Structures are given as structure tokens and as C-alpha cells.
Amino acid sequence: MSHSTDHNTTPGSGATVFIAASETDSNLYYATKFIAPDPFIYLEVKGERLMIMSDLEVDRARHQATVDRVVSYSELERRAKSQGIKDPGNIDVIHLVLQDAGVHDILVPPTFPFLHAQRLQELGYRLRTKRDPFYESRVVKSAEEVRHIEAAQRATEQAVAAAHESLRRAEIRDHVLWLDGEVLTSERVKKLINVALMECDCVAQHTIVAGGEQACDPHNEGSGPLPAHRSIIFDVFPRSADSRYFADMSRTVVRGRPSPELTKLYQTVKDAQEEAITKIRDGADGAVIHQGICDRFEKAGYKTGVVNGRMQGYFHGTGHGVGLDIHEAPRISRTGSLLQEGHVVTVEPGLYYPGLGAVRIEDMVLVTKDGCRNLTNYPKVFELGRRKPAEDSGGLINFAYSVRKVN
DSSP: OEEEOOSOSSOTTOEEEEEEOTTTOHHHHHHHOOOOSSOEEEEEETTEEEEEEOTTTHHHHHHHOOSSEEEEHHHHHHHHHHTTOSSOOHHHHHHHHHHHHTOOEEEEOTTSOHHHHHHHHHTTOEEEEEOSOSSGGGTSOOHHHHHHHHHHHHHHHHHHHHHHHHHHHOEEETTEEEETTEEOBHHHHHHHHHHHHHHTTEEOOSOEEEEGGGGGSTTOOOOSBOBSSSOEEEEEOOEETTTOOBOOEEEEEBSSOOOHHHHHHHHHHHHHHHHHHHTOOTTOBHHHHHHHHHHHHHHTTOOOEEETTEEEBOOSOSEEEOSSSSSEEEEESTTOOBOOTTOEEEEOOEEEETTTEEEEOBEEEEEOSSSEEEOOOOOOOSBOOOOOTTSOOHHHHHHHHHHHHHO
């Protein structure tokens, strides 16, 4: 197969072909707006968008999918058998449709099954593949898509607010957090977040609550007792069960008394993140924004490199697109691209130093012509003060109320 970077999905005289499960293939879901856990066939042929579905799913697809036509797999299978094919499979069925259309050129996604591609080539078809974004229109979000993302972000904020409230209520014993007579663990707080998300019809995806040394590994989800006086990173990125759009937010907090060095680390990241947000606008270069943060950290004395076998400093990208995938185009990184009005991106610099601690702060923003609109309402508060059991949790209640009002 040759590689294509064309912006058009289907060649003028060709077809686009998917064989995948839309539950796990976001491009296929985007094209059909139909969720299925098992693979099915989707084609774009000469301006027509059609699905070939099993008897189990054909009626549901006809009612729910946003395509031009839904064809019965069984009917095509019977037709293939009538032509002498003893045990027809997916490629035989696709071959019938493409033969009827007189098509010989096929565009497929990079994830297209190799054996199917090989069989199509044996039948004389010319195959091309296209890197993501497979559908260019996915990158620029519609007003409806932005509303879906914002709704998921409101649920994320409400769940994180509940988690932070548990830290405020916690006691400190021997540099460890305790709540209601038990050690407060990462697992316990993640469960609280995940259940709160479920109540908002969102599905948690590898929620991160990592404290102390664990936080110095950016994708460590966290485990065991949560430390006092050290930074704890919350990175929460659920998917809406209804719209299937993701949200993404990170906050770093400490319960107790952080060292002056850790407080300075937090303020450095917060200032860099807020400055980066001011640079986001239509036409801005993601690579330039990212390099600006790298330079700012270096100038402040925060070096990046391997020390004692571990990376430390700033060693990940500044941001990524968010939509039907948690990580999608565009990127704000050393390989970044130009930002465009309608992009939804994260801004999430971080610094990581074993022995000292780690800080990451992340908002989602919508790129506009002259700047950006922050889609994240949750406050950036580093030190969580102790809330005594008898105290009213008004801050949490008020924030949760504001979340519901936005929705």
C-alpha cells in the first residue's frame, strides 16, 4: 500500500473502505454515528456512504446511522454464493459492491487489517492509506461538538471537586493522609472520582491520582497511601457515554505544608501555563508555543535531562487535540502544527523532579480567531486547607451548583 497525505478521503473515481468496530475506531464512528462492538463494513463510493451490516444489526443501523444506505450482509452473501463462491467473506462482499460501481482505487485507514488489504490487492485493487487525521473535518470542532466537550469537562470538574473535598477533610498522621479512620489511598480517591463521573454519564479512562515520587512519572496512575506535604497530581480525562467526546483536566494540589522549593515549582508551572494560553490563537505555531515554555523553564533554572537513570524536568508535549479521541490532532509540541480557529486543545506543561516532587496543570481551550476561550472553569489552588468535619463544605456545594447551571 502506498501512503497518502491528501486532504480528500476518497479519490475522485475510487472508494473509501473500513472494516472495523466503531466502538474502538473513532474515525468510523465519526463517519457513521453508529456504535457497534463488532467489526462491520463501511464504504464511501462515488459520493454515497453505505454500511454493510449483519442480520443482528441491520435494522438498528437503518434507524440510528447517519449514512445514505444500509445494506444487508446476508443478501450480498447469498449473491456471492450464487456466483460460485462457496464460503464468501468480507472481501467477497466488498468486491461485489465495488464491481457494481466500477471502482478499482481504494483508500483505507492505517489500521485496515493486513490480510484483507492483501486479498483486495490480489483481486486487482490499488490501495492507498492516509495518516490521521483521516477526516480533516474532525480537527475543527463544530459548535455542537464543543458543547459535548464542555459538558464532559463540567462532569470532570465536579468529580475532581469531590475528590479535593476528601483531601480537605483528611487528617495528617506521620506524613500520610487519613480519612474517616482509614488511610486515604490513591485507589480510594480514584474510585470516588470514577463513581462521580459515572453518575454524570461519563466513563473514566485511567484516572491519575499520583502523589510524591509517583507523580514524577507523568503517566503513573498512582497507588497506595497519599502523602501529606507533597504534591499530588490529578489528571482526569473521561469520555461521555452519550456523546462519546472526551474531556481532559489536570490539577496539582498539596494537603499540608509544602516546602518553599515545591511552592516555587508550582508557581513556575502555573505562570508558564497561563502565559502559553495567552499565545494560543488562529495561526499560532504549536511548536513555537511549546519551545517558549521549554525556554522559560530553562531560564528559571529548571533543567531537563537524565539524572540517576530517570528523566527529570520537562519531557512531554505542551498540548494535544481533544475530541472523539483523548489524543488527536493538532499538537502543541516540538513537532507541533499551526493552530486553527475551532481547534480544541489542552495546555498542560509540567515539571518533574524526583526527591522534590512534580507539578502539572492542564486546561482545555477552544482556539478562536483572536485568541482562545478556556473551556475549563475549575480553580487552580495548590494548598488545600483542612476542613473540619463540623464545617460546612460550601465551596464544594457552590462549585457543583455552578457546574449544573452551565449544563
